[in-house]
Amino acid sequence: MSELAGRVALVTGASRGIGAGAARALAAAGARVIVTDMADTTALAAEIGGLARRQDVTDEAQWAETVAFAKAEAGGLDILVNNAGLFLMKPITETTLEDWRRLHAVNVEGVFLGCKHAIPLMAERAQAWAGGASIVNLSSVAGIAGSAGTVCYNSTKGAVRLMTKGLAMELATRRIRVNSVHPGVIDTAMGGEVVHGVATVWGAGDNEARAQVDQMHPLGHMGKVSDIANAIVYLASDKAAFMTGSEMIIDGGFTAH
Numbered sequence: 567m568s569e570l571a572g573r574v575a576l577v578t579g580a581s582r583g584i585g586a587g588a589a590r591a592l593a594a595a596g597a598r599v600i601v602t603d604m605a606d607t608t609a610l611a612a613e614i615g616g617l618a619r620r621q622d623v624t625d626e627a628q629w630a631e632t633v634a635f636a637k638a639e640a641g642g643l644d645i646l647v648n649n650a651g652l653f654l655m656k657p658i659t660e661t662t663l664e665d666w667r668r669l670h671a672v673n674v675e676g677v678f679l680g681c682k683h684a685i686p687l688m689a690e691r692a693q694a695w696a697g698g699a700s701i702v703n704l705s706s707v708a709g710i711a712g713s714a715g716t717v718c719y720n721s722t723k724g725a726v727r728l729m730t731k732g733l734a735m736e737l738a739t740r741r742i743r744v745n746s747v748h749p750g751v752i753d754t755a756m757g758g759e760v761v762h763g764v765a766t767v768w769g770a771g772d773n774e775a776r777a778q779v780d781q782m783h784p785l786g787h788m789g790k791v792s793d794i795a796n797a798i799v800y801l802a803s804d805k806a807a808f809m810t811g812s813e814m815i816i817d818g819g820f821t822a823h
């Protein structure tokens with residue numbers, strides 16, 4: 567249970583959903599977890615014995631301060647989970663330039679800034695762990711396959727998928743592994759946005775939309791937060807020591823057909 571003992575992890579967008587689940591799972595595996603979000607994370611930090619910090623991932627100055635906080639308050643940084651994200655379901659002709667830039671600012675620039683600022687601190691003691699340090703970026707099945715109404719979101723998650731591979735190449739000799747995670751629809755607030763989009767943009771109607779989303783997955787249902795949190799712990803751990811530049815798909819078969 568203590569496979570991450572001694573490690574410090576930082577999870578963005580950790581106030582709820584996959585981020586909160588990942589923070590709980592990393593803490594259960596023994597890591598000291600810094601939970602950041604624009605929303606309040608103090609209750610979660612108290613629950614898991616971690617540290618809370620307000621952070622907008624699109625703000626570069628806040629990234630510099632957050633990494634300095636990790637060094638000062640937790641002594642370093644070994645695991646970075648770039649999880650904060652926004653979803654959008656709108657036909658491309660109705661998508662505004664503001665929509666496009668807002669989604670790319672959070673989903674793409676947030677990951678870029680997180681890596682840029684965290685890597686120097688992560689490199690300081692990456693040699694200390696058998697599996698090195700680990701960055702886990704949240705992409706999506708939408709980073710692999712397109713669907714009507716999600717062009718903007720597809721663009722952001724496709725970018726995260728390939729940024730991850732480039733980073734893996736750049737950081738391999740510094741013993742920082744970088745992998746992406748590709749969930750199917752997961753039962754969170756964002757999963758609810760997907761159902762709402764299917765009801766309204768695809769015209770499925772409120773009653774049918776949830777069933778339609780469940781049936782997108784050959785296993786017949788949406789995923790749970792724990793399905794993704796467990797994968798994040800694995801990628802962060804020494805068990806994944808030979809994994810870098812990989813895309814871990816956890817989607818109930820969504821992309822297999």
Ligand SMILES: NC(=O)c1ccc[n+]([C@@H]2O[C@H](COP(=O)([O-])OP(=O)(O)OC[C@H]3O[C@@H](n4cnc5c(N)ncnc54)[C@H](O)[C@@H]3O)[C@@H](O)[C@H]2O)c1
Nearest residue numbers: 579583584604622623650651706749751752754755756757
């Ligand atoms: N839920 C799904 O179906 C699903 C599927 C595939 C991928 N993902 C990805 O997983 C990640 C988490 O998804 P979720 O379902 O938990 O979403 P969610 O909407 O439930 O939670 C997202 C969190 O990100 C935070 N956030 C948003 N903008 C931020 C910013 N600028 N700075 C800091 N925090 C910010 C929010 O406050 C929130 O706590 C996202 O990157 C999402 O794209 C989700």
